[in-house]
Amino acid sequence: MTAQDAEELDVDVEEALAVANDRPVRGPRAPRPTDDTPADGPPAAHRAPKDTHHRATPWPEARAVAERAARSCARRSPLSVTVEDALGLVLAAPLTALTDLPSFDTSAMDGWAVAGPGPWAVREDGVLAGNAEPERLTDGEAVRIATGARIPLDTTAVLRSEHGRTGEQGRLHATRDMAHGQDIRPRGQECRIGDQLLPPGTLLTPAALGLAAAAGYDTLTVLPRPRVELLVLGDELLTEGLPREGLIRDALGPMLPSWLRALGAEVTAVHRLGDAADALYEAVRSSSADLIVTTGGTAAGPVDHVHPTLRRIGAELLVDGVKVRPGHPMLLARTRENQHLVGLPGNPLAAVSGLFTLTEPLLRTLAGRAAPERYGMPLREAVHGHPYDTRLIPVALRGDDAVPLHYNGPAMLRGIATADALAVVPPGGARPGQELELLDLPWATAGIQVCFT
Numbered sequence: 001m002t003a004q005d006a007e008e009l010d011v012d013v014e015e016a017l018a019v020a021n022d023r024p025v026r027g028p029r030a031p032r033p034t035d036d037t038p039a040d041g042p043p044a045a046h047r048a049p050k051d052t053h054h055r056a057t058p059w060p061e062a063r064a065v066a067e068r069a070a071r072s073c074a075r076r077s078p079l080s081v082t083v084e085d086a087l088g089l090v091l092a093a094p095l096t097a098l099t100d101l102p103s104f105d106t107s108a109m110d111g112w113a114v115a116g117p118g119p120w121a122v123r124e125d126g127v128l129a130g131n132a133e134p135e136r137l138t139d140g141e142a143v144r145i146a147t148g149a150r151i152p153l154d155t156t157a158v159l160r161s162e163h164g165r166t167g168e169q170g171r172l173h174a175t176r177d178m179a180h181g182q183d184i185r186p187r188g189q190e191c192r193i194g195d196q197l198l199p200p201g202t203l204l205t206p207a208a209l210g211l212a213a214a215a216g217y218d219t220l221t222v223l224p225r226p227r228v229e230l231l232v233l234g235d236e237l238l239t240e241g242l243p244r245e246g247l248i249r250d251a252l253g254p255m256l257p258s259w260l261r262a263l264g265a266e267v268t269a270v271h272r273l274g275d276a277a278d279a280l281y282e283a284v285r286s287s288s289a290d291l292i293v294t295t296g297g298t299a300a301g302p303v304d305h306v307h308p309t310l311r312r313i314g315a316e317l318l319v320d321g322v323k324v325r326p327g328h329p330m331l332l333a334r335t336r337e338n339q340h341l342v343g344l345p346g347n348p349l350a351a352v353s354g355l356f357t358l359t360e361p362l363l364r365t366l367a368g369r370a371a372p373e374r375y376g377m378p379l380r381e382a383v384h385g386h387p388y389d390t391r392l393i394p395v396a397l398r399g400d401d402a403v404p405l406h407y408n409g410p411a412m413l414r415g416i417a418t419a420d421a422l423a424v425v426p427p428g429g430a431r432p433g434q435e436l437e438l439l440d441l442p443w444a445t446a447g448i449q450v451c452f453t
């Protein structure tokens with residue numbers, strides 16, 4: 001069955017696409033308006049309750065709105081944290097060298113510090129890393145030296161231990177030619193005191209923490225993480241054991257906190273509120289978080305309380321549905337000054353889609369992180385598209401290709417659990433070899449986000 005058949009059979013397109021992806025496909029198909037599918041609207045089967053799809057925001061625009069929403073918030077004051085605690089945070093001030101690096105002339109090798117041409121008379125003592133200023137060398141003299149030790153004054157080069165031989169009368173001979181200054185790291189080779197090592201806005205990776213410590217820092221001035229409260233909605237959710245009697249395990253409670261943290265947030269609370277409208281209202285009204293993330297309850301079922309709650313508190317809806325599959329009922333609202341709410345749909349892969357579409361740009365901007373470089377890779381196999389909406393599908397990166405994964409239905413996590421990225425499939429689908437934009441999953445990027453600290 002193709003996606004087109006699915007529409008005609010009045011079957012949910014998203015579910016049909018998840019199945020169709022397992023089957024051989026033709027090339028991409030342009031949107032095909034029909035009598036009951038207006039050119040700018042969804043197929044009849046997918047007109048959301050109260051026909052909300054007409055005001056759904058195109059996917060790229062939804063991401064831009066989320067970014068702008070974060071920019072409209074007042075910046076919170078920078079704070080000072082120990083170098084060890086700064087991982088994953090963003091520098092609020094330039095990292096300026098507090099010392100020359102190296103801070104003294106140092107030996108790059110184990111061997112001898114020598115003065116003038118050889119052979120050399122070897123001094124009895126030696127110089128180790130951490131020793132205070134060693135005694136000056138005189139011409140024709142050598143002293144044993146360790147990597148990282150201070151170079152005695154008037155040293156002309158370091159002779160590596162494997163390139164020296166002790167001859168008659170105990171004199172040291174070089175077995176290789178050596179250049180003046182060889183294997184000496186001069187003071188200030190890497191930086192001079194006052195040099196800017198990293199600009200404000202730099203994400204503090206493990207390497208950046210190492211650099212900061214080397215450059216003399218004990219504490220760093222960073223932007224605070226945006227504070228996020230997670231509200232998990234749904235009476236049907238169990239927190240342990242096997243699904244039973246219509247109840248299912250909560251898949252989002254265990255998944256989202258670490259993911260939100262990888263996106264730059266501090267998750268201050270996770271509340272499971274069931275489907276109690278008043279509890280949701282109270283939780284939103286009393287929250288002092290920068291961002292409230294809800295899961296479930298975004299559609300128009302009898303216990304879908306997110307829209308009514310937003311109306312009740314007088315929130316401004318910035319995005320009310322997005323032209324993306326899965327996840328189209330996702331929403332973004334400004335609940336009050338400097339506070340937003342992202343409503344993630346309850347279907348787990350739809351929630352991931354909302355995480356990338358609305359939460360990631362918002363949190364990234366609030367956290368002061370730069371947008372990741374956009375990149376793409378060719379698809380190894382064709383992928384069905386939605387006729388009008390963007391699709392996000394889990395892919396594995398294999399060699400130079402993005403390989404679409406099965407089990408990509410809105411309620412499924414089996415595909416994304418083995419994925420490296422989400423591929424952005426344009427309306428109409430993509431053919432084999434077509435380059436698609438990829439959104440890296442936090443654990444697949446070779447960067448700070450792998451740390452999930």
Ligand SMILES: Nc1nc2c(c(=O)[nH]1)N[C@H]1C(S)=C(S)[C@@H](COP(=O)(O)OP(=O)(O)OC[C@H]3O[C@@H](n4cnc5c(N)ncnc54)[C@H](O)[C@@H]3O)O[C@H]1N2
Binds near residue numbers: 049297346
């Ligand atoms: N008449 C319509 N019904 C639905 C539409 C629509 O357009 N018209 N859209 C469908 C789509 S698409 C999605 S996505 C969902 C969005 O629903 P909600 O955000 O209101 O979420 P719920 O109804 O609460 O749950 C949907 C589904 O997900 C399961 N769920 C919820 N939370 C969790 C969790 N934490 N862990 C695991 N699974 C969860 C829940 O049990 C439901 O099966 O609406 C469709 N309906």
Ligand code: MOO
Binds near residue numbers: 014326329345410
């Ligand atoms: O199909 Mo829904 O799009 O699961 O979000």
